[in-house]
Amino acid sequence: MEDTSPLLEDSGEQSTEWAMAIAKAKEIVNGLDQVVLNIAVTGETGVGKSSFVNAIRGVQRGDEGWAPTGVTETTMEPKEYPHPSMPNVRIWDLPGIGTPSFDAKRYVNKVHFEKYDFFIIVSASRFRENDLKLANEIKKTKKKFYFVRSKIDKDVKNEIEDGGGTEEEILLKMRKDCEDNLRDLGGAPVFLITSKDLTKYDFPNLVDTLKRELPVEKMDVLLQSFPVFSKQSLDWKYQAFNKNIWQVAAASGIVGAAPVPGLSFAVDTAMVMSFLTGVYRSFGLHDKALEKLSETVDKPILGEVKKSKIIQEISKYMLTSSMQPKLLASAAVNVLSLIPVAGSIAAATLSYKTTRAVLQQGLDELYQVAKKVLEMADLQ
Structure with missing residues (x-):
């Protein structure tokens, strides 16, 4: 309040x-x-983590608390971004795994996995080796993780212009490619999104999934905070x-x-x-x-x-x-x-x-x- x-x-x-x-x-x-929710957003550099952090907080460029975005690694240490109207909701923009400062072997200790309620692993194309290593480390902590492929709007547009088929066909192909890539994790679901418009693609499905899997008190806080x-x-x-x-x-x-x-x-x-x-x-x-x-x-x-x-x-x-x-x-x-x-x-x-x-x-x-x-x- x-x-x-x-x-x-x-x-x-x-x-x-x-x-x-x-x-x-x-x-x-x-x-x-008093119910605190810590959400970790992670993945390789340049995949749109900061854009996702801004989007789920309803923060726009120029607003107080806006997370800087860019094609190079802008996040060199775990950065906390409180929700603009719910300070008990904290979104953490984690360093890009695989950068010189944060290789996969040292990553888990440096970002303090124990503090987060769940993890969003973001990719802009294929989920790579570092993403899979990260997911396996999270599994060891018994915490939930969710795969998000971002920038879908751009990918769909480019595929259509290149004659890759209809939007529906392209989305099916993208989803299958990601799921095949993650097969070793037991068929982990993938959510296709664009941070520019959370009403499109799979963001609603992601929230519905979180709603089912989070403890009740955490779920209520999440629902109140998301756009x-x-x-x-x-x-x-x-x-x-x-x-x-x-x-x-x-x-x-x-x-x-x-x-x-x-x-x-x-x-x-x-x-x-x-x-x-x-x-x-x-x-x-x-x-x-x-x-x-x-x-x-x-x-x-x-x-x-x-x-x-x-x-x-x-x-x-x-x-x-x-x-x-x-x-x-x-x-x-x-x-x-x-x-x-x-x-x-x-x-x-x-x-x-x-x-x-x-x-x-x-x-x-x-x-x-x-x-x-x-x-x-x-x-x-």
Whole structure:
């Protein structure tokens, strides 16, 4: 979730009860960010590792945290690239295996295999001897690895121009060549992708595979962090965020029980907007994501989305007018919380229910906007 500190500090409250309630609320809400996901992207030099790292983080050239790309080896040591809105998701761009600085024999120790949850091995053509050696070393650690052949758009275009057949025929041939090359690994699957457009080719299949094979808590983090590329991927994100609502509402309940006038409304507002801002970014509804999508599909999507009331107000870090009355109802919590024991229990219950309802409404509204975006972009 986004940092709620600026909003909380605006209240001017300095009491001990305030500090204790805020600390407990932060403990619960921050628990949503405690599941750390480390993804390693590796392969030989010049195969498009950095481009892939940028693509799965939704980062474009010129953005803060952009991973430098180039035809020569730009990565000389493991480089961590945190997700722009989910710092607990860390993408690691590993040095190209087989370079003078990192030969295959020393590679495993130098990049610290133990820290990563799974590996993406990238190639721009055939998977070579170093890739196979790397895969065998990963197998020894009992960790998952996935083969990705990148730059497929360029390869398909060149093959068609050279009379190599239809796109479908070319993709079948490329897949077979890769799988034959990896036969000694027991028929490892290969995912054909282009980092320029993750909606095409096999990226959706890669995410579906990861979804099936990762532990549940890691899966939810992965789904929230990856870009939206289809209606199905949006549904996955929605389900992952829906699981988190009760935790934020529980934090609201704890704060609601604190006998500090004005505390519950201030904290609830901060937590609600923090949660919904995270959803807004994950659903790809911020300007940069929509500008890129508009360019990709050649449609004026950004302008249409900006007409949405919830987008206008969340982008200004405000509650929508339809949510405010519900959250203001929690003002009654301030009176109830001053009544010893029974009043605190009632206040906590009311705060929990109110915040949960507001979060559900906001999530549902953002989901509907994101679905409309996919329809406008002809992405199903």
